[in-house]
Amino acid sequence: MGIESSLGDGYFTTKVDALTNWARSNAAWPMPMGLACCAIEMMAFAGPKYDAARFGSEVMRFSPRQSDVMIVAGWVNYKMAHAIRRIWDQMPDPKWCIAMGACASTGGMHRCYGVVQGCDNFLPVDAYVSGCPPRPDALLHALMKIQDKIRTEHSVMLDT
Amino acid sequence: MDLELSDTLKKVIDGLSDQFSDSFIEVYQSTGDTFVRVEADAVVDICKYLKSTHHFIYLNDLFGTDRFTSEERFEVVYNLISLRDRERLFLKVRLPEEDPRLESVADIWKSASWMEREVYDMFGVHFDNHPDFRRIFMPEDYEYHPMRKEFPLLGIPGSIELPSTTPDTE
Numbered sequence: 001m002g003i004e005s006s007l008g009d010g011y012f013t014t015k016v017d018a019l020t021n022w023a024r025s026n027a028a029w030p031m032p033m034g035l036a037c038c039a040i041e042m043m044a045f046a047g048p049k050y051d052a053a054r055f056g057s058e059v060m061r062f063s064p065r066q067s068d069v070m071i072v073a074g075w076v077n078y079k080m081a082h083a084i085r086r087i088w089d090q091m092p093d094p095k096w097c098i099a100m101g102a103c104a105s106t107g108g109m110h111r112c113y114g115v116v117q118g119c120d121n122f123l124p125v126d127a128y129v130s131g132c133p134p135r136p137d138a139l140l141h142a143l144m145k146i147q148d149k150i151r152t153e154h155s156v157m158l159d160t
Numbered sequence: 161m162d163l164e165l166s167d168t169l170k171k172v173i174d175g176l177s178d179q180f181s182d183s184f185i186e187v188y189q190s191t192g193d194t195f196v197r198v199e200a201d202a203v204v205d206i207c208k209y210l211k212s213t214h215h216f217i218y219l220n221d222l223f224g225t226d227r228f229t230s231e232e233r234f235e236v237v238y239n240l241i242s243l244r245d246r247e248r249l250f251l252k253v254r255l256p257e258e259d260p261r262l263e264s265v266a267d268i269w270k271s272a273s274w275m276e277r278e279v280y281d282m283f284g285v286h287f288d289n290h291p292d293f294r295r296i297f298m299p300e301d302y303e304y305h306p307m308r309k310e311f312p313l314l315g316i317p318g319s320i321e322l323p324s325t326t327p328d329t330e
């Protein structure tokens with residue numbers, strides 16, 4: 001704490017990583033990818049009762065621009081997979097992905113030729129939410145897991 | 161088997177077996193509905209007749225089944241409704257496994273267009289003179305027909321492409 005005393009009042013020191021991680025983790029804007037019934041629970045997650053705004057995640061853009069967390073809510077079929085991947089590629093880095101519900105995580109009960117058996121076949125998933133459908137608080141939990149993950153990231157500078 | 165037919169359906173069945181005696185195969189009842197099996201090559205004429213003479217103006221459904229038999233493997237079923245007379249009639253045709261082919265009824269009932277595309281997509285039954293003959297659910301270049309009974313439930317690995325996981329770089 002030596003440097004603060006020489007800077008005087010009105011200053012504090014921190015690491016750039018800590019600062020950016022704090023900012024990023026508290027403004028993880030979702031890109032809602034609502035594909036099936038799970039999407040309804042995702043709406044509740046953003047609504048007043050569960051209130052994702054408490055975590056800085058109320059800004060659902062329905063556009064890849066400036067979104068950070070893609071929430072894949074519902075089952076993914078092969079045709080849709082290409083559209084999802086395209087939107088994912090359009091999201092700016094850094095970005096995170098939640099597979100919401102049994103279907104997005106594993107194909108769920110749709111064990112058939114048309115449905116991709118888990119969206120991690122073509123997306124890098126950070127958090128899986130179990131359940132069919134998962135409750136909105138389970139999705140909040142996944143969001144908090146991602147916040148934890150962001151907070152422990154060494155993203156900006158590496159000690160050399 | 162004795163048939164319990166309403167007066168209107170009796171007229172319809174009698175009319176069919178009179179007018180299309182060469183193509184009329186059988187009529188039976190099951191679970192409260194009446195089924196008429198006919199030859200595949202007469203289906204357009206029969207549909208025209210049923211619509212114009214007996215007021216079956218509503219094609220409720222048109223679907224395929226795979227009987228998985230060595231002969232007459234596929235079946236296409238027309239579920240017809242007369243809204244005026246409150247009657248329902250199922251019309252069935254059977255098709256061979258080798259090159260299953262039927263005449264389209266899309267210019268009799270417009271809704272048949274999409275349903276025939278579905279039967280083609282899922283079972284591989286071709287419909288001649290269809291206005292817009294394409295697959296409807298599966299990708300256009302897909303080689304298989306998923307509702308055929310030999311098709312594995314989980315599909316054939318690698319038969320549909322997944323997106324590339326390396327993003328395009330410019």
Ligand code: SF4
Nearest residue numbers: 037038101103132133
């Ligand atoms: S996990 Fe359940 S609720 Fe969610 S999309 Fe699948 S079937 Fe629907």
